[in-house]
Amino acid sequence: MKIAVCIKRVPDSETRVKIASDGKSLDDSGVKFVMNPYDEFAVEEALRRKEKASSGEVAVICLGPAAAQETIRTALAMGADRGILLQSDRIPADPFEVARIIAAELKSTSWDLLLFGRMAIDDYNHQVGALTAELLGLPCVTAISHLEIEGTKGVAEREIEGGIEVVEFPLPAVLTADKGLNEPRYPALKGIMAAKKKPLEVKPVQASAGTFEVVALSPPPDRKEGKIVGEGVGAVGELVRLLREEAKVL
Amino acid sequence: MAKNEQFVPARYQPTLPLDKLIVQDGAAGAGDRMELDVVIVGAGPAGLACAIELAKLAKTGGPELNIGVLEKAEALGEHSLSGAVVNPRALRELFPDLQDSDFPFRAPVTKEAVYLLTKGRKIRLPTPPTMHNRGYYVASLCEIVRWLGTKAEELGVNIFTGFPAAQLLVRDRAVAGVRTAAAGLDRDGRPSPGAMAPNDIVARVTALAEGTRGLLAQAWCQWQRVPSENPQIFALGVKELWETKRPLDRVIHTLGWPLPTDAFGGSFVYPLEPNLVALGLVVGLDYRDAGLDVHVLLQQFKRHPLLAALLEGGEVVEWGAKTIPEGGFYSLPQRRAGDGVVLLGDAAGFVDVPSLKGIHYAIQSGIYAARAIFQNLKNAESLSRYDDILNKSYVATDLHRTRNMRLAFRDGFYLGGLQAALMMLTGGRFPNGKYRMHADAEVARRSSSGVRPGSAEHPDGISKVDAVFKSGNSTRDTIPSHLIVGPDVPAEVARFYARMCPAGVYELGDVGAQHAAPLRINAPNCVDCKATDVLGPRWTPRERGSGPKYKRM
Numbered sequence: 001m002k003i004a005v006c007i008k009r010v011p012d013s014e015t016r017v018k019i020a021s022d023g024k025s026l027d028d029s030g031v032k033f034v035m036n037p038y039d040e041f042a043v044e045e046a047l048r049r050k051e052k053a054s055s056g057e058v059a060v061i062c063l064g065p066a067a068a069q070e071t072i073r074t075a076l077a078m079g080a081d082r083g084i085l086l087q088s089d090r091i092p093a094d095p096f097e098v099a100r101i102i103a104a105e106l107k108s109t110s111w112d113l114l115l116f117g118r119m120a121i122d123d124y125n126h127q128v129g130a131l132t133a134e135l136l137g138l139p140c141v142t143a144i145s146h147l148e149i150e151g152t153k154g155v156a157e158r159e160i161e162g163g164i165e166v167v168e169f170p171l172p173a174v175l176t177a178d179k180g181l182n183e184p185r186y187p188a189l190k191g192i193m194a195a196k197k198k199p200l201e202v203k204p205v206q207a208s209a210g211t212f213e214v215v216a217l218s219p220p221p222d223r224k225e226g227k228i229v230g231e232g233v234g235a236v237g238e239l240v241r242l243l244r245e246e247a248k249v250l
Numbered sequence: 251m252a253k254n255e256q257f258v259p260a261r262y263q264p265t266l267p268l269d270k271l272i273v274q275d276g277a278a279g280a281g282d283r284m285e286l287d288v289v290i291v292g293a294g295p296a297g298l299a300c301a302i303e304l305a306k307l308a309k310t311g312g313p314e315l316n317i318g319v320l321e322k323a324e325a326l327g328e329h330s331l332s333g334a335v336v337n338p339r340a341l342r343e344l345f346p347d348l349q350d351s352d353f354p355f356r357a358p359v360t361k362e363a364v365y366l367l368t369k370g371r372k373i374r375l376p377t378p379p380t381m382h383n384r385g386y387y388v389a390s391l392c393e394i395v396r397w398l399g400t401k402a403e404e405l406g407v408n409i410f411t412g413f414p415a416a417q418l419l420v421r422d423r424a425v426a427g428v429r430t431a432a433a434g435l436d437r438d439g440r441p442s443p444g445a446m447a448p449n450d451i452v453a454r455v456t457a458l459a460e461g462t463r464g465l466l467a468q469a470w471c472q473w474q475r476v477p478s479e480n481p482q483i484f485a486l487g488v489k490e491l492w493e494t495k496r497p498l499d500r501v502i503h504t505l506g507w508p509l510p511t512d513a514f515g516g517s518f519v520y521p522l523e524p525n526l527v528a529l530g531l532v533v534g535l536d537y538r539d540a541g542l543d544v545h546v547l548l549q550q551f552k553r554h555p556l557l558a559a560l561l562e563g564g565e566v567v568e569w570g571a572k573t574i575p576e577g578g579f580y581s582l583p584q585r586r587a588g589d590g591v592v593l594l595g596d597a598a599g600f601v602d603v604p605s606l607k608g609i610h611y612a613i614q615s616g617i618y619a620a621r622a623i624f625q626n627l628k629n630a631e632s633l634s635r636y637d638d639i640l641n642k643s644y645v646a647t648d649l650h651r652t653r654n655m656r657l658a659f660r661d662g663f664y665l666g667g668l669q670a671a672l673m674m675l676t677g678g679r680f681p682n683g684k685y686r687m688h689a690d691a692e693v694a695r696r697s698s699s700g701v702r703p704g705s706a707e708h709p710d711g712i713s714k715v716d717a718v719f720k721s722g723n724s725t726r727d728t729i730p731s732h733l734i735v736g737p738d739v740p741a742e743v744a745r746f747y748a749r750m751c752p753a754g755v756y757e758l759g760d761v762g763a764q765h766a767a768p769l770r771i772n773a774p775n776c777v778d779c780k781a782t783d784v785l786g787p788r789w790t791p792r793e794r795g796s797g798p799k800y801k802r803m
């Protein structure tokens with residue numbers, strides 16, 4: 001089974017991000033970067049599929065700056081076989097441009113499965129997986145939380161409002177991974193050693209800006225300060241009154 | 251316990267579990283096994299300097315070496331914390347082709363001031379000769395460590411972050427490597443899905459660069475009966491990083507308030523940038539008042555006019571805590587090398603308290619160890635060569651010159667200060683001989699009720715809960731407790747632990763209630779400062795990713 005996983009290097013969710021002086025990008029200094037958590041589910045699922053088929057290849061593709069090699073190495077340490085960095089210092093804000101670059105790379109090989117994270121935690125666009133599928137003319141199931149594959153047929157489950165949707169699809173297909181699909185493994189010591197020797201191809205790409213332009217970034221408004229009503233049984237009446245009249249949640 | 255009674259912390263402290271820490275190579279219980287030429291425990295300044303120097307030696311003089319560095323933090327630098335003003339001497343030796351401007355320093359020290367504080371007032375003191383910092387640099391140790399890590403990886407060193415070494419693997423009297431801590435265990439220590447068994451890393455040489463109060467370094471010294479003239483003594487430092495509205499143009503040190511006179515310590519205030527200020531309070535763990543709380547004292551300290559003016563309108567962006575080995579020359583293990591093993595940096599105790607420096611000694615010890623290890627692997631020379639080089643080096647000379655200075659303060663602030671001044675004037679020759687010290691846990695504590703100066707009951711400023719959040723600690727709530735608490739801890743001692751621990755790991759239970767344990771333990775809060783390992787409950791390493799995530803500490 002030949003599987004491609006597309007991953008993104010994003011700021012760690014615990015990082016305190018700062019808006020750069022231009023007002024429309026993030027200040028990179030002191031920011032810790034990690035693999036997008038949804039992409040970890042995708043990498044893990046690819047490794048499990050390959051292990052189950054006991055043959056095949058998992059390739060990891062990433063669009064990003066030179067430093068994203070580190071993100072690819074993490075996937076290689078988890079067990080992926082090779083990596084491709086589509087190197088560009090700027091990642092276009094337009095998801096269609098990103099999809100175009102990734103599709104151009106993917107179409108030269110015939111894959112059985114193409115996996116993405118459901119979304120990237122930095123821009124929340126949810127679009128690149130589906131757009132890439134469209135560009136490649138492949139079926140796409142987004143936000144899957146369970147996956148079964150039998151021969152050239154797949155069955156995926158999606159968690160939807162109030163229930164689970166079951167979708168059948170033919171391979172090859174593009175799938176985007178949601179939380180709950182699996183529990184991603186940590187790289188083992190031997191995996192980290194082996195990752196250093198695995199092939200990582202760096203291909204410079206020309207990324208045009210596309211039709212999107214980021215005009216401004218602003219932090220969310222400060223949360224209003226909390227209020228301590230009192231302590232013990234005596235405070236209950238006032239708390240109920242405030243919840244009803246001020247917070248209007250009762 | 252009645253009012254004003256004394257207790258000795260050592261009485262309630264569990265012994266080091268040597269039978270668990272020293273394991274025969276090949277013992278059952280490990281998953282993967284990996285063989286390296288050299289394994290270094292701890293990716294701090296000492297461990298990384300050792301790896302870099304060794305990789306350079308191997309590149310120029312062969313043979314090729316497989317070098318691995320194990321680090322308990324999830325990412326480089328996340329467990330590293332220091333003041334810090336750095337003497338660039340050792341970095342220059344490690345990178346002879348680089349300039350100071352290439353190093354990851356923030357700014358050179360141009361102005362400095364030392365104050366004696368009283369409540370509300372400050373008295374400018376002449377800067378003691380040991381504390382002159384011109385020519386040195388303000389820096390964040392996290393940033394130095396990340397930079398060193400990049401350099402090491404460029405040289406082919408394997409850095410394994412998220413792999414805490416938990417046990418020493420031995421063959422007869424020789425150290426053969428280490429076993430890492432398991433990951434993914436539940437509260438009761440049973441493996442949960444995705445759990446990872448311990449790994450055995452065997453190597454021809456193991457370098458213990460675990461940092462302050464190193465677990466395996468302690469275990470090795472005890473196991474091989476390597477004594478020191480004095481027991482090692484420690485201080486606890488609590489540090490905050492502030493974005494300030496007002497700029498600061500100098501490094502500041504203070505003595506006196508809010509510390510009681512029978513505690514040794516002081517504060518530091520360093521500008522990383524004009525409006526990014528590192529500040530902290532350091533207190534020797536031989537303090538007498540069981541109610542003393544370093545974190546609370548730091549909160550008081552910030553209300554002094556000297557600080558209040560600087561911090562007004564500013565914001566705390568990080569918080570952290572760490573112990574410091576303060577014993578100096580007489581607390582160094584008699585040898586820092588054995589069969590298959592060397593001890594580096596803070597784990598060996600290379601800190602000079604009078605100049606408030608240890609980072610360059612850590613780096614220097616790493617460089618010396620690398621040279622000895624290289625000769626050991628290439629020409630089968632004994633690792634004791636490391637001790638020979640160290641004993642003849644400026645590291646030993648520096649520590650010898652100030653050998654009794656910190657120790658004099660066991661007699662209190664004023665008497666200690668007088669003696670230290672005489673030592674300074676006589677170049678360390680006054681007085682003859684050596685000050686005898688007790689281990690911190692052997693020093694009796696006064697346990698009295700009520701609020702006294704220096705032991706405020708009600709923290710003002712940042713609470714310990716908020717402090718732990720600001721340390722970046724996001725340890726999984728369901729890990730097994732990594733702290734070994736002695737049996738039958740009385741309420742007074744439990745209160746002592748609760749005050750001592752800056753991260754709120756220990757909480758007083760409901761003492762009045764029947765059958766209630768006096769101590770509640772919030773183990774995930776722990777930021778690995780090791781203070782209670784010195785005075786009470788023992789610390790052991792947790793799974794990868796646990797503890798703080800320091801960024802610019």
